[in-house]
Amino acid sequence: MGAGVRFAGYAALFERRDRGGDVIAPGAFAQSLRRRLGAGEVLPILWQHDPAQPIGTVEGIEEDARGLRVIGRLAELPGVAARAGEMLRAGAVDGLSFGYRVVEAQVAGATRRLAALDIVEVSLVVHPMQPMARVHAVEG
Numbered sequence: 001m002g003a004g005v006r007f008a009g010y011a012a013l014f015e016r017r018d019r020g021g022d023v024i025a026p027g028a029f030a031q032s033l034r035r036r037l038g039a040g041e042v043l044p045i046l047w048q049h050d051p052a053q054p055i056g057t058v059e060g061i062e063e064d065a066r067g068l069r070v071i072g073r074l075a076e077l078p079g080v081a082a083r084a085g086e087m088l089r090a091g092a093v094d095g096l097s098f099g100y101r102v103v104e105a106q107v108a109g110a111t112r113r114l115a116a117l118d119i120v121e122v123s124l125v126v127h128p129m130q131p132m133a134r135v136h137a138v139e140g
Helices: 030-038 080-090
Strands: 004-013 022-024 044-047 050-063 067-076 096-109 111-125 135-139
Touching: 004 096, 030 050, 030 096, 030 111, 044 067, 044 080, 050 080, 050 111, 067 080, 067 111, 080 135
Parallel strands: 022 111, 044 111
Antiparallel strands: 004 067, 004 135, 044 050, 050 067, 096 111
């Protein structure tokens, strides 16, 4: 791939309640990732979950003991992608999030435990639902 801004971080953390009351179970992404990656799909990186503003692609994505680890590359395009890269390099934006469809969940009181999710995108965001879902490294 090109020499655009590349980053690594966590788009989701397991077993931590987010601002909306959801908790993601370990393994929640496994089936979706196997299916999508096995079919050769490339997940887009969006700006603030806006499908009209794709800014890059996911180069690597996997579940580990902590959560959903992502390696992404922003496109070398003028406009939103370039501004997002500048903000990422400057540390002005470092939140990560993901778009999904619920496949399986259990509700207990005010908490929804997400057991299986179909991931459709990863987003660079200002305010992630999980406060610790962040970019940890930036290059380029």
